[in-house]
Amino acid sequence: MAIGETGADLALRCEGLSKRFPERPRDVPWKHKLAAWLGRRKVDAVTDVTFEVKRGEIFGVVGPNGAGKTTTLKMLLGLLRPTAGRAFVLGHPVPTVEARRRVGYLPEHPYFYGHLRPLEFLEMCAALCDVPRAGRRRRCLALLERVGLTPALDRPLRKFSKGMLQRVGVAQALVGDAELVILDEPLSGLDPIGRKELRDFIPALRAEGKTVVFSSHILHDVELLCDRVALLINGRLRAVGTLESLLSPKVLSVEVVFSPVAGDFFARARAAAEAAGAAVAVRGERAAATLPGDEQTGALLRALLDAGATVHQVTPRRQSLEDHFVAEVGPAHRTVESEP
Amino acid sequence: MTGSLRRLWAVARNTFVEAVRNRVLHVSLVFAVLVLAGAPLLGELTVGEERRTVVDMGLWGISFFGVAIGIVLGVSLVYQELERRTIYVILSKPVRRWEFVVGKYAGMALTLLALVALMVPVFLATLWLVGAAPGVEVVKALVLVTAEILLMCAVALLFSSFSTPVLSGVLAFGIFVLGRLTEEILALADKTTLAGSEWALGLLAHVLPNLQLFSVSGRSLDGAWVSVHGTFVTWGYVGTVLLYGATYAALALGLAAFLFNRREFS
Numbered sequence: 001m002a003i004g005e006t007g008a009d010l011a012l013r014c015e016g017l018s019k020r021f022p023e024r025p026r027d028v029p030w031k032h033k034l035a036a037w038l039g040r041r042k043v044d045a046v047t048d049v050t051f052e053v054k055r056g057e058i059f060g061v062v063g064p065n066g067a068g069k070t071t072t073l074k075m076l077l078g079l080l081r082p083t084a085g086r087a088f089v090l091g092h093p094v095p096t097v098e099a100r101r102r103v104g105y106l107p108e109h110p111y112f113y114g115h116l117r118p119l120e121f122l123e124m125c126a127a128l129c130d131v132p133r134a135g136r137r138r139r140c141l142a143l144l145e146r147v148g149l150t151p152a153l154d155r156p157l158r159k160f161s162k163g164m165l166q167r168v169g170v171a172q173a174l175v176g177d178a179e180l181v182i183l184d185e186p187l188s189g190l191d192p193i194g195r196k197e198l199r200d201f202i203p204a205l206r207a208e209g210k211t212v213v214f215s216s217h218i219l220h221d222v223e224l225l226c227d228r229v230a231l232l233i234n235g236r237l238r239a240v241g242t243l244e245s246l247l248s249p250k251v252l253s254v255e256v257v258f259s260p261v262a263g264d265f266f267a268r269a270r271a272a273a274e275a276a277g278a279a280v281a282v283r284g285e286r287a288a289a290t291l292p293g294d295e296q297t298g299a300l301l302r303a304l305l306d307a308g309a310t311v312h313q314v315t316p317r318r319q320s321l322e323d324h325f326v327a328e329v330g331p332a333h334r335t336v337e338s339e340p
Numbered sequence: 341m342t343g344s345l346r347r348l349w350a351v352a353r354n355t356f357v358e359a360v361r362n363r364v365l366h367v368s369l370v371f372a373v374l375v376l377a378g379a380p381l382l383g384e385l386t387v388g389e390e391r392r393t394v395v396d397m398g399l400w401g402i403s404f405f406g407v408a409i410g411i412v413l414g415v416s417l418v419y420q421e422l423e424r425r426t427i428y429v430i431l432s433k434p435v436r437r438w439e440f441v442v443g444k445y446a447g448m449a450l451t452l453l454a455l456v457a458l459m460v461p462v463f464l465a466t467l468w469l470v471g472a473a474p475g476v477e478v479v480k481a482l483v484l485v486t487a488e489i490l491l492m493c494a495v496a497l498l499f500s501s502f503s504t505p506v507l508s509g510v511l512a513f514g515i516f517v518l519g520r521l522t523e524e525i526l527a528l529a530d531k532t533t534l535a536g537s538e539w540a541l542g543l544l545a546h547v548l549p550n551l552q553l554f555s556v557s558g559r560s561l562d563g564a565w566v567s568v569h570g571t572f573v574t575w576g577y578v579g580t581v582l583l584y585g586a587t588y589a590a591l592a593l594g595l596a597a598f599l600f601n602r603r604e605f606s
Contacts, residue, residue, distance in 0.1 A: 078431070128434050
């Protein structure tokens with residue numbers, strides 16, 4: 001397959017990817033166990049998933065547990081064979097060595113060889129990625145420094161914390177200088193500092209010309225990082241696009257923070273805010289007036305200022321990815337849960 | 341070094357390091373050395389036959405511990421990659437599945453050769469203690485024992501490519517026992533009167549690895565009695581058996597790679 005057929009500006013293209021697994025006998029009721037044993041019962045993990053990722057994009061794959069995110073990513077790496085459909089990595093069909101040569105992958109809950117030290121492990125990964133022997137060690141040491149593991153060079157990997165293993169995982173995904181980096185739940189289980197570091201790391205990869213595809217449950221991080229997202233629910237692609245195209249631009253509410261919160265003055269300000277249709281809540285030495293929508297914002301501000309209040313902050317709240325996710329996932333989950 | 345060889349060596353090296361840093365292997369090795377070192381004590385009980393006892397005990401010890409450790413490595417190291425999900429990292433790199441299987445085997449083979457290299461000096465020292473020289477017959481027997489260990493490791497790895505470690509271990513041990521009885525199975529096939537059993541036993545004897553070729557001492561070979569204590573096999577025989585073992589191991593690894601290639605990692 002020539003690159004031209006899949007678009008030279010595309011890092012990844014999935015066309016109708018589907019995966020159907022045989023159901024495990026232990027997961028089915030007694031009356032269906034024989035059929036499961038004979039492999040006649042199947043479950044659709046991923047159905048007809050089609051999307052494209054452009055070179056240099058940060059692309060998020062989001063969805064609830066069991067939505068098919070990891071299954072989709074594993075099909076892109078050849079760890080699972082699609083039941084139907086096909087995929088291309090930088091124009092190379094999946095699964096091929098040429099496609100994998102261009103991909104760096106961090107698996108979910110990474111576990112690496114506990115008997116190895118980080119440099120030994122990274123050198124092995126570099127050899128597997130055909131990194132030339134000359135300069136291999138230098139490259140690995142530089143990567144370990146980049147992910148902040150230089151102080152732990154002498155420690156075997158079995159003594160590493162979850163956050164440190166995640167850093168090793170990122171380093172091994174980058175050791176082959178892959179053009180496409182696939183990170184499966186890279187932020188899960190990390191402490192706030194680890195999350196912040198990784199959040200800063202992902203845009204830095206893009207700045208180096210890499211394309212990043214990552215799955216995550218942490219929607220706030222996805223919203224901060226991604227150019228586009230794909231929303232998977234029950235193995236089907238529910239939506240794909242930029243955050244602007246997926247999320248409503250309409251302002252859902254406006255919060256105005258003001259002070260002081262005592263005496264007659266506050267009673268006047270509160271009455272003025274409530275007259276403008278806002279709900280008022282006191283938070284310590286300040287109060288927050290929340291309006292449904294943004295039509296009355298000007299009236300509220302005028303009323304508060306006329307009452308002598310000091311306005312500290314005006315925050316319009318638009319639909320977040322989480323709002324969209326809950327709206328999409330909620331009914332789908334209820335459907336699944338209500339099935340017999 | 342070509343790409344395939346480089347990747348294969350990277351897997352082999354990691355497997356070797358994993359095995360030699362495994363404490364279970366250390367304990368097994370200490371136990372094997374103790375058993376080998378105890379051979380002269382047993383020799384004291386057989387007055388005038390010290391050399392015979394020490395040679396038999398030494399060859400048996402190296403064979404027993406070598407095959408046992410070979411089977412354990414063969415059935416566990418690939419399974420551990422799946423169980424601990426380290427396989428995801430390896431197979432997401434530009435590695436072909438056959439490179440992984442052959443690399444794993446090469447690492448195990450290196451480990452087993454290192455084990456034999458550690459046990460042989462102990463064996464030679466026990467011979468020296470009873471005032472005997474090893475002789476070229478013992479060298480030939482050691483070469484055959486080592487080849488048998490490597491062959492059984494390949495068989496164990498084949499089973500581990502589609503089964504659990506316990507079942508793979510049982511199957512590999514069964515193959516080892518039956519492989520040491522191939523002549524008896526063929527003799528039984530000649531004598532049996534049950535319909536179809538002659539054919540089935542004959543097929544079994546030819547599919548199983550003929551491990552009696554590797555453990556030939558104390559048997560009749562082409563009408564002549566061969567023994568490591570007297571007239572033993574020629575180097576030509578050793579070469580032919582090595583070729584047989586290498587072919588069998590290559591077939592086992594080829595089948596393992598074929599089965600592994602079909603596996604999915606969910």
